[in-house]
Amino acid sequence: MALLILNISMAMVVLGIFQACHGAVYKVGDSAGWTIIGNVDYKLWSAIKTFKVGDVIKFEYNPQFHNVMRVTHAMYKTCNASLPIESYTTGNDTITITTRGHHFFLCGVPGHCQSGQKVDINVPRVSAANIAPTPSALVSPSTDVKPPSPSSNTSASIAAIKSHDLVLLALQAAVLFVLFGFSDILA
Numbered sequence: 001m002a003l004l005i006l007n008i009s010m011a012m013v014v015l016g017i018f019q020a021c022h023g024a025v026y027k028v029g030d031s032a033g034w035t036i037i038g039n040v041d042y043k044l045w046s047a048i049k050t051f052k053v054g055d056v057i058k059f060e061y062n063p064q065f066h067n068v069m070r071v072t073h074a075m076y077k078t079c080n081a082s083l084p085i086e087s088y089t090t091g092n093d094t095i096t097i098t099t100r101g102h103h104f105f106l107c108g109v110p111g112h113c114q115s116g117q118k119v120d121i122n123v124p125r126v127s128a129a130n131i132a133p134t135p136s137a138l139v140s141p142s143t144d145v146k147p148p149s150p151s152s153n154t155s156a157s158i159a160a161i162k163s164h165d166l167v168l169l170a171l172q173a174a175v176l177f178v179l180f181g182f183s184d185i186l187a
């Protein structure tokens with residue numbers, strides 16, 4: 001039994017390391033991409049995702065018609081593209097999120113941001129693991145932070161698996177299978 005628990009612990013450590021260095025890839029707008037056609041709701045698109053440091057944000061668009069500019073919050077609010085922090089123009093731009101907090105992007109083509117071609121990628125500064133004593137005033141009303149699950153790491157990690165992580169899931173199954181297989185042989 002102790003061996004079994006040890007094996008499960010080892011598996012969790014291995015998987016944790018693997019997940020930590022393999023961020024998820026999010027294509028902005030999903031199949032619609034980065035566009036003004038179809039009134040894509042980029043606010044909703046980002047609101048229902050839980051971004052983490054290490055995740056990759058992918059902008060796909062026709063570079064003849066659009067671009068990507070990372071801007072400040074003030075510029076984001078007013079659709080001001082005059083002094084971007086960073087500009088991307090290839091039409092297939094991948095940006096790795098390396099810091100917590102908000103990352104504001106808009107299309108710098110006149111009128112496009114006003115038409116809704118802007119997105120706020122927010123990596124919560126407070127992780128679910130240590131929010132317990134935080135005063136509610138510090139948590140923005142728009143931040144949907146779930147309380148920590150009372151169950152074990154195992155179920156928490158399973159909950160974290162997203163549908164697009166099928167490859168990762170397969171790898172996890174393989175690791176667990178190998179470790180359980182070894183425990184059978186030893187027992």
Ligand SMILES: [Cu+2]
Pocket residue numbers: 035036065066067107108109112113117
């Ligand atoms: Cu545009």
